[in-house]
Amino acid sequence: MxxxxxxxxxxxxxxxxxxxxxxxxxxxxxxxxxxxxxxxxxxxxxxxxxxxxxxxxxxxxxxxxxxxxxxxxxxxxxxxxxxxxxxxxxxxxxxxxxxxxxxxxxxxxxxxxxxxxxxxxxxxxxxxxxxxxxxxxxxxxxxxxxxxxxxxxxxxxxxxxxxxxxxxxxxxxxxxxxxxxxxxxxQARVVPRGAELRNVSEVLREQFDTTAHLLGALRRFGGAFIGRGEGLAVPWHHVPHTSMNTNVTGARRFVAQSWDFDRVRAVCKAANGTVNDIVLAMCGGALRRYLISQDELPKHSLKAMTPVSLREEGDLDSSNAVGFIVADLATNLDDPEARLRRTQESMQAGKSLVQSLSRREAMLFMQITQVPALLTSVLGLASRFPAFSTVISNVPGPREQLYWNGASVDGMYPASIVFDGFAMNITLVSYNNKLHFGIVACRRSMPQVQRLIDHLEDALQELEEMAGLVPGGSQRKKAPVSRKKTVSRKKPVARKKKAASA
Amino acid sequence: MxxxxxxxxxxxxxxxxxxxxxxxxxxxxxxxxxxxxxxxxxxxxxxxxxxxxxxxxxxxxxxxxxxxxxxxxxxxxxxxxxxxxxxxxxxxxxxxxxxxxxxxxxxxxxxxxxxxxxxxxxxxxxxxxxxxxxxxxxxxxxxxxxxxxxxxxxxxxxxxxxxxxxxxxxxxxxxxxxxxxxxxxxQARVVPRGAELRNVSEVLREQFDTTAHLLGALRRFGGAFIGRGEGLAVPWHHVPHTSMNTNVTGARRFVAQSWDFDRVRAVCKAANGTVNDIVLAMCGGALRRYLISQDELPKHSLKAMTPVSLREEGDLDSSNAVGFIVADLATNLDDPEARLRRTQESMQAGKSLVQSLSRREAMLFMQITQVPALLTSVLGLASRFPAFSTVISNVPGPREQLYWNGASVDGMYPASIVFDGFAMNITLVSYNNKLHFGIVACRRSMPQVQRLIDHLEDALQELEEMAGLVPGGSQRKKAPVSRKKTVSRKKPVARKKKAASA
CATH class of the missing domain: 3.30.559 (Chloramphenicol Acetyltransferase)
Structure with a gap:
């Protein structure tokens, strides 16, 4: 026990x-x-x-x-x-x-x-x-x-x-x-795992090396609410209402798709961004397309909660060691480059905030700043006061081709959690030179969620054009045919057909 | 609304x-x-x-x-x-x-x-x-x-x-x-459906043709508790504790099997019982075997709640019109004939009690006498004070062979409800000259429930011997091979093997 x-x-x-x-x-x-x-x-x-x-x-x-x-x-x-x-x-x-x-x-x-x-x-x-x-x-x-x-x-x-x-x-x-x-x-010295994280009030009673880090972080976090955020996106601040921010029912829709990691890496290099930046830009572009198709593009940009691991290297035992950064998806901007830069800026500000803290302080900071989100959820207010628009999570996976008793592992698609106020979750795993996306949504709030798969491909092509990797304009190249053994995208010509309902 | x-x-x-x-x-x-x-x-x-x-x-x-x-x-x-x-x-x-x-x-x-x-x-x-x-x-x-x-x-x-x-x-x-x-x-005059049944206190305020029926019924019901039951079995009275009367988990086991109606009818005729009597005797014999095999045969007999329909002929609209009679399964008796007679006696006493009431009074009576069962369930006490041992329900179905757009309907197996204190339910449907049994049990309380299928066959054979329909003794005839298209029983020779786990 x-x-x-x-x-x-x-x-x-x-x-x-x-x-x-x-x-x-x-x-x-x-x-x-x-x-x-x-x-x-x-x-x-x-x-x-x-x-x-x-x-x-x-x-x-x-x-x-x-x-x-x-x-x-x-x-x-x-x-x-x-x-x-x-x-x-x-x-x-x-x-x-x-x-x-x-x-x-x-x-x-x-x-x-x-x-x-x-x-x-x-x-x-x-x-x-x-x-x-x-x-x-x-x-x-x-x-x-x-x-x-x-x-x-x-x-x-x-x-x-x-x-x-x-x-x-x-x-x-x-x-x-x-x-x-x-x-x-x-070959790293593995620090023995510290005492298990206890609840906030217990931890607060203890002494940090310095409490200045934490107070400074909270001050910057608060500053973003009154317009002094230096690119930092914070929960609740100008988070628009969309069909993604409704109370959810018990039924789900799950869709999945793989993309070649090399395509994303090429954009990273040409556009000077991290993999996470480009993935978020893909999602931002896809969500903008989705919202336009649903005739509900909001004036303010969607904000994505992007969980970051607070695990120490070599900590394989913690069951939950997760914090978050709020990414501005810039869905209100039409220009893909402007969208990418805005997203990068928000990620950079969030990272510098988390990096200013020790791991333990970071976990405490996350708990303190998540308390209001827990409260609105418990009180059933999350759909009226959405803290974020959606969750986009990038989980690093194994790089090499894996086998299970001789059977090749072709793809690993994550299926995560949706909750009142967050009716969709995008999680991806990088494995064997592919990015494997798994999207989960409330079946009632987002009946057309499978269209996001096509929108993600379109958004990636748009980024490739922006980076000068492929000829732009109306004559977009067709996506390279996916390897048969991962989930293959519908061919672009089939897109106008009514999407299959799950 | x-x-x-x-x-x-x-x-x-x-x-x-x-x-x-x-x-x-x-x-x-x-x-x-x-x-x-x-x-x-x-x-x-x-x-x-x-x-x-x-x-x-x-x-x-x-x-x-x-x-x-x-x-x-x-x-x-x-x-x-x-x-x-x-x-x-x-x-x-x-x-x-x-x-x-x-x-x-x-x-x-x-x-x-x-x-x-x-x-x-x-x-x-x-x-x-x-x-x-x-x-x-x-x-x-x-x-x-x-x-x-x-x-x-x-x-x-x-x-x-x-x-x-x-x-x-x-x-x-x-x-x-x-x-x-x-x-x-x-070709019957169909009485328009009366006002929907309202709750007990509302109905009590109304006038019955005579309240004497109801009071008399309650008096007889109460009398059974103090030993003046004239064969009437009542809830809670000498209901033993077995693995069937535990709190249940969320997981289920379902098994099903068909028997030829003619075999049961032949026993009815030879042993002077109704179909329901013989079905209950099959269940009593099977449960006695099951309890012996689990080394938990209780001193007192199992009591089965047998729902009876209180629908009027032609009432196809009520969603729930169900009362119950308590059948004494006489699982403490080894002799099949003595078991059958005890069960018949309890059913006869229960029926005469329900028949003494108008349909409306019967429904009210059922509600009043079920209130304690609802209470023990809601209070989480049903496993400590079981009202019944199990539920055995016999639902009359269509007599003729049916088709669904040309596909023959081979079997109809009901799957009913288990609840805290009642970890198993046996429901059967008579259709097209077969009795189709569906048994549902809590997966944890009764992991071996599939063995009941063999025990039911054994119990039916025992009744056939008792009625002189087949030669008795140790050389029991093998059961006739079931029609392929309904669920076929495992052959008796295979019985000693560990039953397949679901």
Whole structure:
């Protein structure tokens, strides 16, 4: 029985029937050459169902203390652990395209996890075309964050096609081995993990090296509200109302797509921006197009909450170590270069603010400045006073081609959380020279969310033209055909057709 | 905006994350000769997604009044109705046996419906062997009861293989036509439906023809508690504690099986019992075997709540018109004949009690005597003070072979509700000379529930021997092989193997 950190427990307290608080990942694979599908998938299921000690808290359920559901929460070992409940075998109906896959993931992602059991489920999915199969895993955000999920995926897969593993993805032993490998690779001195983050008032009582950093940061943060922000974008300040900022229902839409990392890198180099800058500019351009098509482009620009990891290098154990910077997406500007520069400026200001703080101060700062957002959510006011327009999260993933018992890992698409006031979430993972985008939205608030995929491609082409990488004007080049094994974009000619509904 | 009857709204108030309050039905079909599967199922999906006015409340969502979630509830038209959300296309993984089907239904049946939308979902399921496919529909118990669901199925199907329908199962027009047909067939004067049932205190204020019936019934009911029951079994009285009477988790197990109606009818005739008596004796015998195998046979007999329909003939509109009789399953008796007689006696006493009342009095009586059960449930005491051991419900279905656009309807398996204190529910439908059993249980409380299927067969064979229909003793005949197109029992030789876990 271990008390759950307040930062983690928040995701349990805030969970409602309409707003499950789990994160998901959809991984795509191709069967190894010559492997027989039923036999190979049977072996995969056996691996997923391996009975061995799990890393915490994936063998634990959430227990209440004496104070009940709103008092402190605890992780307690599930002595009735039932692996067949957690590992599930599913199939797609004919014709087994990505469309059918996304419909299934949309459905699975909208369902609450069972609080009586460890808070995760895995679905091995057959019935895809081209000898592909998929694994969708959902885990409660109280148990892990995006970077933590990436480390778990890394621990599960291998860079060698010939490697075989009989370890569950949640295996404690496999994870300890992975950590040892990871730390050896990094050859960095690993600082022992400090005391777990306690709640704000407890921490405030302690002494910082200097409180000046924190007070200075809060002063700059406050200054942005009264127009002295030096490019810093802050929550609530001129955040417009759109269909993205409504209260959400329990149903979701999930869409995903991969882009070549090299295309984005080329724009970075030519336009002098970071990968994150260009990704945000893609999203800003896509959202501007989307809002125009929905006839609801607001006067003020959309603001995106972009989570930043506050994990120390080598900290593979924290379940949640996330702060945020507010990016100005400049959706009110038509010129792509002006949009990019405005976004860069806001990111730079946010980064310099976070960097002025120690990691511990940064986490405290994030907690203090997030308190109003928690309050408006709990009070049901988030859709009336949106703190941000959307969440855009960029999670660094493994760089090399990975394999799962010989099956190539073709794509890793994250599926994150939407909440009242934030009806859409864009998360991307960089893996094997591709950027894998996963977009989750409330099914009712954003029924046309799948169009964002085309808009993202258009926005990237626009940035390529801006950077002089491709000829501009009305004769845009067609996007290079995606590798078959990742989710392929609809061809531009098909765009005028009514988008398929999930 | 129509106020929801208190009897119906109770299912909404009592619903929790672990105890969804919907009823489901799994219907099995065989593709018409020569039909191409993908094309035919595509047509079925189109029919299911037909856009037309729906019968109430299947186009409505649950709205709160000013008093909030615990005040009166209302049905309100869903102006964002999204048919693709409600009608879903699913598939079974290989090898597509009934086992894979039951695993999927177990999963779907354990998930809450979305309160933001009309409270139903339909799943068209492909991937079964032998050119079969399935339709699983779940509907909130606030919207319909078992008999109501049967009428809907009747309205959807046809006795003619050649008939084609383009009407949704929830079509208002189709239902009006069905009602007209049904009433013409019955050639009975249909009494206009009275005012909707209001809550107990309101009704108490009204005048009955005579209050003597009701008071007499309550007196007999009370008498059974102090040993003057004349065979009447009553809730709480000597109800033993078993694994069936625990608090339940959110996960379910569903199993189903068909038996030839003629086998049961033959026992009825030879042993002088009603179909319901013999079905209850089958269940009693099966539960006795199950409890012995789990090493938990209690000293006192299990008591089953057996719902009885209080619908008037021709009342196709009430969503809930259900009372109950408590059946003594006599699981403490080894002799099958003694068990049967004890069960018959308790059913006879219960029926004579209900029959002494007018329909309206009976409904009131049921409400009064159910109040303590509602209270123990709401107070979380149902597992400590179980009112019944289980629920066994026998729903009369259509007698003739039915077709859905030419596809034969092979089986109709009900999936009902479990609740704290009642971790298992057995519901059966008589259709086309078969009895179709659907058993739902809490996955954690009764992990071995699938064994009940074999125990039910054993119990029926025992009754056949008792009635002199087959040679008795240790050389029991093997059960006749079930028709391929309904769920086939495992062969007796395979019984010793560890039962497959769902």
């Amino acid at each position: 271990r008390r759950i950190d307040l930062a983690d427990a928040g995701f349990l307290y805030m969970e409602k029937r309409q707003t499950p608080m789990h994160v998901g990942g959809l991984h795509l694979f191709t069967l190894p050459d010559g492997a027989e599908a039923t036999e190979f998938l049977g072996q995969c299921l056996e691996v997923l169902r391996t009975d061995e000690p799990y890393r915490k808290p994936f063998g634990d359920y959430v227990a209440h203390g004496r104070a009940g559901a709103l008092g402190p929460l605890y992780w307690e070992k599930d002595r009735n652990f039932d692996i067949d409940y957690h590992v599930r075998h599913s199939a797609l109906p004919q014709p087994g395209r990505f469309r059918e896959l996304f419909v299934l993931i949309s459905r699975l992602h909208g369902m609450l996890l069972d609080r009586n059991r460890p808070l995760w489920e895995s679905y091995l999915i057959e019935g895809l075309q081209n000898r592909q199969f998929a694994l969708y895993t959902k885990m409660h955000h109280a148990a892990t964050d995006g970077a933590g999920a990436m480390h778990m995926a890394n621990a599960m897969y291998s860079t060698k096609k010939s490697d075989r593993s009989e370890r569950s993805p949640f295996s404690l032993a496999a994870y300890e081995e992975y950590k040892a490998r990871y730390r050896a690779q990094k | 129509r106020r929801i009857d208190l009897a119906d709204a109770g299912f909404l108030y009592m619903e929790k994350r672990q105890t969804p309050m919907h009823v489901g039905g799994l219907h099995l079909f065989t593709l018409p000769d020569g039909a191409e599967a993908t094309e035919f199922l595509g047509q079925c999906l189109e029919v299911l997604r037909t856009d037309e006015p729906y019968r109430k409340p299947f186009g409505d969502y649950v709205a709160h009044g000013r008093a909030g979630a615990l005040g009166p509830l209302y049905w309100e038209k869903d102006r964002n109705f999204d048919i693709d959300y409600h009608v879903r296309h699913s598939a079974l993984p290989q090898p597509g046996r009934f086992r894979e089907l039951f695993v999927l239904i177990s999963r779907l049946h354990g998930m809450l419906l979305d309160r933001n939308r009309p409270l139903w979902e339909s799943y068209l399921i492909e991937g079964l062997q032998n050119r079969q496919f399935a339709l699983y529909t779940k509907m909130h118990h606030a919207a319909t009861d078992g008999a109501g669901a049967m009428h809907m199925a009747n309205a959807m199907y046809s006795t003619k293989k050649s008939d084609r329908s383009e009407r949704s199962p929830f079509s208002l027009a189709a239902y009006e036509e069905y009602k007209a047909r049904y009433r013409a067939q019955k």
